[in-house]
Amino acid sequence: MFFARRSFQNHRLSRGRLHLRHIGPNSEPDTSTERRATKRFRVKLPMTVRWGYRRTVREAQTQSEDISSRGVYFFLPTEIKKGSSVELDIVMVMPHEITLTEPIRIRCHGHVQRAEMKSLNRVGIAAKIERYELLRRNNQAGRRTRRQRAAPRKKVF
Structure with missing residues (x-):
């Protein structure tokens, strides 16, 4: 051998x-x-997915199937085209005894890498995370610096 x-x-x-x-x-x-370049963790986290389609923004509630620092896999009832921009609001729920704080909300921006039909109303979506930010209690992103305020915001959709 x-x-x-x-x-x-x-x-x-x-x-x-x-x-x-x-x-x-x-x-x-x-x-x-x-x-994969990074380790994936099989963890189910509640999340809201937003994506654009012909000047309309669609939104769905789901949960992650697995997640890493560079991507997330989840199921939706409808397909999102490969390459479409997505915005993901993920809630990191940890036991209060460990974090001594409330659940952490993260907003991720990225695009769809793959969409695969699993069953009639179940489409598996793999999304690449390009950037993310921590959200405050009121779901707003953290304060922007003077330079960031001066620069125009990029449209997600």
Whole structure:
């Protein structure tokens, strides 16, 4: 049995390729290699999703299926086109004994990477998070600096 070299396994160019740890005459390649750059956490967090479509803004309540610092996966009853801009308000609910504060609200801005039909009224959406901000109690983002106030705000949709 041939064992792949450790240097090849750790080489940065080998990410996303077939896993070559144990290759034998009758073995199948392991195609389950993780290609994500950041670790995903299977956690269900309540969230509000907003997206634009032909000058109208749509909104839906859902929950995350898994989340990382760069993306989130969730289900919606309708499809959002790949590449569409999305705004996600995520509520990070932690036990009060740990945080000694109320739930943390985060507003994420990003776009849809993938939409896949799972069943009749259930579409899986993978969204890439491009930027985020912490929200105050009244759902407003934190104070903007003088430079940010002088610059025009970019439209999300």
